[in-house]
Every structure is written in C-alpha cells, then in structure tokens.
Amino acid sequence: MNSSDARIDAPPQPPRIIPRAEHTVSRSHISPNALRVLYRLRDGGFQAFLVGGCVRDLLLGIEPKDFDVATDALPEQVKRLFRNCRLVGRRFRLAHVFFGPEIIEVATFRASSAPAQDEEPLEEEEAEEAANGEQEPQAELIDQGGPVTESHAARFEVEHAAREAQIDTDTERMFDVTGRILRDNAYGSIDDDVWRRDFTANALYYNIADFSIWDYVGGAEDIAARRLRLIGDPETRYREDPVRMLRAARFEAKLGFELDPASAAPIESLRSLLGGVPPARLFDEVLKLFLTGHGARSLPVLRRRGLLGELLPNVEAYLAAHPGSLVEQLLLKGLDNTDARVSAGRSVTPTFLFALLLYGPIAALIESMPPSRWHEMSAILDACDQAVRDAQRHIGIPKRFALGLREMFALQPRLEHPRGRRALRLLGHPRFRAGYDLLLLRAQFGLASAERAQWWTDLQAASEEEQGRMADALAGGSERAGSPKGRRRRGGRRRAPSGT
Numbered sequence: 001m002n003s004s005d006a007r008i009d010a011p012p013q014p015p016r017i018i019p020r021a022e023h024t025v026s027r028s029h030i031s032p033n034a035l036r037v038l039y040r041l042r043d044g045g046f047q048a049f050l051v052g053g054c055v056r057d058l059l060l061g062i063e064p065k066d067f068d069v070a071t072d073a074l075p076e077q078v079k080r081l082f083r084n085c086r087l088v089g090r091r092f093r094l095a096h097v098f099f100g101p102e103i104i105e106v107a108t109f110r111a112s113s114a115p116a117q118d119e120e121p122l123e124e125e126e127a128e129e130a131a132n133g134e135q136e137p138q139a140e141l142i143d144q145g146g147p148v149t150e151s152h153a154a155r156f157e158v159e160h161a162a163r164e165a166q167i168d169t170d171t172e173r174m175f176d177v178t179g180r181i182l183r184d185n186a187y188g189s190i191d192d193d194v195w196r197r198d199f200t201a202n203a204l205y206y207n208i209a210d211f212s213i214w215d216y217v218g219g220a221e222d223i224a225a226r227r228l229r230l231i232g233d234p235e236t237r238y239r240e241d242p243v244r245m246l247r248a249a250r251f252e253a254k255l256g257f258e259l260d261p262a263s264a265a266p267i268e269s270l271r272s273l274l275g276g277v278p279p280a281r282l283f284d285e286v287l288k289l290f291l292t293g294h295g296a297r298s299l300p301v302l303r304r305r306g307l308l309g310e311l312l313p314n315v316e317a318y319l320a321a322h323p324g325s326l327v328e329q330l331l332l333k334g335l336d337n338t339d340a341r342v343s344a345g346r347s348v349t350p351t352f353l354f355a356l357l358l359y360g361p362i363a364a365l366i367e368s369m370p371p372s373r374w375h376e377m378s379a380i381l382d383a384c385d386q387a388v389r390d391a392q393r394h395i396g397i398p399k400r401f402a403l404g405l406r407e408m409f410a411l412q413p414r415l416e417h418p419r420g421r422r423a424l425r426l427l428g429h430p431r432f433r434a435g436y437d438l439l440l441l442r443a444q445f446g447l448a449s450a451e452r453a454q455w456w457t458d459l460q461a462a463s464e465e466e467q468g469r470m471a472d473a474l475a476g477g478s479e480r481a482g483s484p485k486g487r488r489r490r491g492g493r494r495r496a497p498s499g500t
Contacts, residue, residue, distance in 0.1 A: 015194075015205075015214040015216040016214075016216075016220075017212050017213070017214055018212055018213040018215060018220060019210075019212050020210070020211040020212060023059065023213050024058070024059060024061075025055065025058045025206055025211075025213065026058075027211070029058055029063070030050065030058070030067065031064075031104070033067075033097075033099040033102050033104055034050065034067035034104050035208075036099075037069055037082070037097050037104045037106060038050065038069060038208035040081055040082070041069070041071050041073060041078070041081065041106075042208050042209060044073070044081050046072055046073040046077070047071055047072045047207075047209075048069060048070075048071050048207075048208045049069065049070045049071070049190070049205040049206055049207055049208070050067060050205070050206040050208070051068055051069070051070040051203075051204070051205050051206070052197070052204075053068075054066065054067045054068060055204040055205070055206050055213065056201045056202055056204065056219075056223060058206075059204070059220070059223050060255070066103075066105075067104055068104075068105050068107065069105065069107070070106075070107050070108075070109060070190070070193060070205065071106060071108060071109070072109055072189065073106075074108055074187070075093040075094065075106075075108055078095040078097075078106050079095060082095075082097045084097055084098045084099065085097045085098070086098070092110075093108070094106065095107075108187050109187060109188050109189055109190050109192060109193035110187055110188055110192065110193055110196055111186035111187065111188035111192045111193075190205065190214070191216075194216040194217065194231075195231060197217075197231055198230060198237065198241075198244050198247060199219075199228055199229060199230055199231065199248070199251065200217045200218055200219040200222045200229045200230075201219050201222050201223050201228060201229075201251070201255075201257070202219070203215075203216065203217050203219050203231060204219045204223075217231050226255070226256065226257045226258060227257060227258055227260055228248060228251050228252060228255070228257040228258065228259045228260060228263065229260040229262075229263055230244070230260070230262075230263040234262055234263045234265065234266050235266040235270065238266055238267070238273070239270065239273065242270065242271075242273035242274045242276065243274070243277055243281065243282075243285060245267050245270065245271055245274065245307060246274070246282075246285045246289065246307060247285075248263065248264075248305075249289070249298065249302050249307055250285075250288060250289050250294075250298065253289070253294045253297035253298040253301045254292070254293075254294045254298075264305070268306060271305070271307055272310065274310040274311070275310065275394070278396070279392070279394065279395050279396030280396040282311060282395045282396065283395050283396045283397060283398070285311075286311060286353075286395055287353075289302070290335065290338070290353050290357075291338065291342065291348050291353060292342060293342040293343055294339060295338055295339055295353075296332055296335040296336045296338075296339055298335075299331070299332065299335060303316065303319070310394070311394055312357060312358075312391055312395065313390070313394065314358070314361040314387060314390045314391060315357050315358065315360065315361060317361075318361050318364055319360065322360065325360075326445045326446065326447060327359055327360040327363060327447075328360070330356070330359060330441055330442065330444075330445050331356050331357065331359065333441060333444065333445075334352075334356040334441055337437075337441075338352070338353065338356075349401075349404075349434065350397075350398075350401045351400075351405055351408065351431075351434060352408070352434050352437065352438070354388075354397060354401060354402075354405050355405050355408050355409070355434070355438060357391075358384075358387045358391060358405065361387040361390065361391075362383045362384055362387045362409065363383075365382075365386055365387060366380060366383045369383075377413065380409050380410060380412070381406060381409070383409075384405060384406045384409050384410075385406070388402045388405065404431060404434070407430075407435070408434050408435045408438055409438075411426070411431060411435030412435065412438065412439060412442075412448070414426060415435060415439045415452070415456060416439070416448055416449060416452055418452075418455075418456075418471075418474060419475065420472065420474060421468065421471045421472070421475070423459075423471055423474070424467055424468070424471055427459070427460070427467075436456055436460075439452075439456065440453050440457075455470070455474070458470070459471075
C-alpha cells in the first residue's frame with residue numbers, strides 16, 4: 001500500500017544550528033553516563049548526539065527520565081567501544097550501554113520511515129509471551145518495584161504474512177496492507193534519521209562536538225509555542241504506525257501541548273487501525289499513558305480523541321452511559337493518587353490501575369445479575385473475569401495482573417465485613433495493601449463504609465495486643481447488633497460464640 005512515493009523525502013536544506021549561547025541545554029543537567037557515551041563516540045571519530053525527548057525536556061526545564069543517543073557508528077562499532085555494551089533487537093539493532101541501573105540507548109542513524117527508538121520490536125514469540133504474562137515487559141511495574149520509565153518499553157511484532165505485505169527491496173522496508181511499517185533495516189545519515197522521528201518536538205539533536213542543537217523541522221519553535229506537530233503527512237505517519245495516535249495523546253497530557261489541527265484531523269478516521277496493533281504493545285502504551293505521572297490528564301485526552309474506545313471499549317461504554325457518576329469520580333481520584341505516588345518516587349502497579357479502569361464494567365456486570373447474587377463471592381469473581389476478558393480482546397493484560405485484580409475485588413467483602421480475629425489474618429495477605437487502598441477510595445465516594453475503612457486504618461497503626469482487642473470488640477459489637485451467635489460448621493454443628 002505504501003510505496004516509496006508515500007515516504008517523506010530527506011530535507012533539501014541543511015538544519016538550523018542553534019549555538020550554545022542561544023539555547024538553555026546545559027551539560028550540568030545531562031546524565032554523566034550519557035556524557036561518557038557521547039564523549040567516547042566523539043573521540044572514536046563518530047558523530048554523537050543526544051536526541052528525542054531528553055532534548056525536549058531539557059529545553060522545557062524538565063529533568064529527563066532517560067537519555068538516548070544517536071550516532072553514525074554501526075551497532076557493532078559501538079559495542080567495540082564499550083565493554084559494558086549489549087546489542088539488542090533483531091530487526092532494529094540497538095546498543096544498550098549499562099552503567100549499573102542506568103541504561104544509555106545508542107541507535108545508529110536510520111533511513112527515513114524507520115520506527116522511533118522506543119518502537120524496537122520484540123520477536124513474535126517474545127511478544128506473545130509478554131501478552132500471556134510469561135515474560136516481564138520492559139515497562140513492567142511490580143508491587144514492590146519503582147516508578148515506571150517511559151523509554152525502551154513500546155514493542156511491536158510482525159502480524160501479517162508476507163503475502164499481505166509489500167516489500168521495498170531497495171531499502172529493506174516492509175509495510176502491511178494498512179501502510180504500517182513492519183520492518184526497516186536500512187541505515188542512513190542524520191539527514192535521513194530526522195524523518196523517522198514522529199513529532200517535531202522530539203526531533204532535536206544536541207551535538208556533543210560543539211554543544212549546539214540541530215533543528216531540521218522547526219521543533220524548537222514548536223516547543224516554545226507548546227505545540228505538538230507531526231513530521232510529514234499526518235495520515236501517512238499514522239498509517240505507518242497507528243500507535244503514534246496514542247503517543248500524540250500521551251504528549252498532550254504529559255506536556256500540556258496543543259495538538260496541531262492538521263495532526264489531529266486524521267485520528268477520527270484512522271483510530272480503528274489500533275485494532276491491528278499487537279495487544280502486548282498496547283499494554284505497554286497503557287502503562288505509559290497512566291503510570292508515568294500524568295494518568296489523570298491522559299483519560300480526558302483519550303476520550304476527547306476517541307481513543308479510549310479503541311483501547312478499552314468496555315470502559316468507554318460505561319463512562320459514556322454514566323457521565324459524572326461516582327465511579328467516574330473514583331477513577332479520576334484514583335488516577336490522581338497514582339500520579340502523586342509517581343511524583344513522590346513511590347511504587348505503583350498495573351494491578352491497581354486496571355482495578356480502577358475496570359471498576360465500572362465490573363460493577364455493571366454484577367448489577368446485571370439478580371440482586372440476591374450481588375454480594376456473592378462467585379458473582380464478584382465472575383464479573384472480574386468477564387471484564388478482564390473483554391479488555392484482553394484489545395490489550396494484552398498479563399495473567400499476574402489479571403489475577404491480582406481478581407484478588408483485590410475478592411478482598412472487598414472480607415474488608416467490609418471483618419469477622420473478629422479472623423480479620424487479623426488479612427493483614428498478611430499479599431494483596432491486602434492494594435485491597436485496602438481500593439476500600440479507602442470506595443469509602444471516599446460512599447461506595448463502602450467510611451467507618452469500616454477507618455477501622456482498618458486504625459488497626460494497622462495499633463500494636464499487636466491492641467489489634468487483638470479491636471478484633472474482639474468488633475466481634476462483640478456484631479453480636480450485640482443482632483448477628484447470629486453462632487454459625488454452622490461444614491458438618492452442620494454450630495460454631496461456639498466468639499469469646500467462649
């Protein structure tokens with residue numbers, strides 16, 4: 001579908017070179033390890049540039065979360081310069097230079113239309129494993145882990161057979177029938193490389209040779225104007241990689257930039273192309289949208305662009321049917337809390353994120369059952385399983401997060417109706433903290449008892465002895481309130497009343 005005529009040609013004019021005296025990027029704000037990589041490449045006789053979001057963030061006065069390097073050195077040449085280097089990727093070869101926990105990613109200049117650095121694909125079997133929860137995705141967040149990083153996480157695989165693709169044998173590029181780039185192994189110069197970038201704000205190059213910034217596409221002006229603009233023809237760029245529509249929404253939310261009208265116009269007609277993106281890659285994109293400090297702003301942007309319905313149709317359907325509902329307020333407040341945790345450097349987890357996103361669909365499924373079943377554990381778990389299955393038709397939610405969500409919702413009745421000293425066992429449950437946080441959020445909007453949420457808060461702050469007294473008092477209070485003095489055991493015999 002996309003031939004060479006559809007590609008963006010290299011610029012006929014040289015870049016605008018912004019000297020050090022005319023920009024605000026300082027080496028004091030650049031990672032020392034990134035500087036080491038840049039200097040060694042330069043001393044080895046190669047061009048070396050910081051590129052992409054790190055340059056953009058430095059100009060905005062934001063501390064970059066990572067630093068990417070572009071060079072004319074081939075991956076094998078980079079590896080020879082650094083003993084602490086590993087080459088990754090088969091279709092798009094990249095060099096990762098390791099400095100303890102920090103990774104500096106080095107990419108060789110590529111010809112136009114090659115995907116961006118953070119679109120390096122997994123092999124097909126690896127992507128399938130990630131979708132099934134058998135492999136840790138690079139953007140993975142675990143309950144005990146640190147905050148998510150944005151780079152090195154987006155991945156995609158070749159889905160279509162060769163008969164469904166067109167191959168440009170001169171440049172080794174492959175496109176599927178919708179125009180999406182599947183493979184591009186051609187290396188090029190910096191003049192070519194700029195055209196594989198997505199937005200002008202992400203296409204600035206900081207040259208370590210003289211500390212200047214090279215700007216081919218007016219990115220510096222767009223950053224100053226807080227404008228988000230695609231490089232080249234927007235429809236062609238979205239067809240090459242539909243995830244660029246999600247990236248546009250993410251940068252709108254993260255940076256507060258306004259999407260250029262020409263870049264926004266094709267989204268409505270092309271957003272359905274996201275259905276052809278591998279679910280494992282969409283899972284990573286969801287993490288970057290909601291777990292990198294701007295989740296509360298991402299949600300309205302996704303809805304305004306009509307993209308939430310392509311990612312999570314059941315969530316969009318619920319929010320559209322219940323505008324301004326308590327569940328929507330709960331979701332936004334939960335995303336606000338998550339953003340605050342990220343800003344404070346505290347851990348966040350996809351399990352809690354999907355519990356928030358799917359709260360409405362799960363509640364709707366429960367309420368579609370007879371009222372007599374609403375509080376049954378089996379009904380709650382069935383609703384969780386169905387909501388997750390609906391979401392997994394679009395997003396590859398790994399099994400461990402789906403199971404974690406299930407456990408969080410299964411804890412809610414036990415947290416709302418604790419039974420004496422048995423309640424103390426819940427404090428050691430691996431999902432207790434996440435379930436407790438969800439209970440607090442529900443109580444804030446009247447969806448659970450605020451008194452019971454406070455009891456759990458007080459219980460955690462109490463000594464072990466005091467916890468026992470609180471549990472006994474709770475059990476005694478329940479009996480005085482009219483609860484049965486005994487419950488039948490499995491064998492039919494009554495359990496002795498608490499305290500006897």
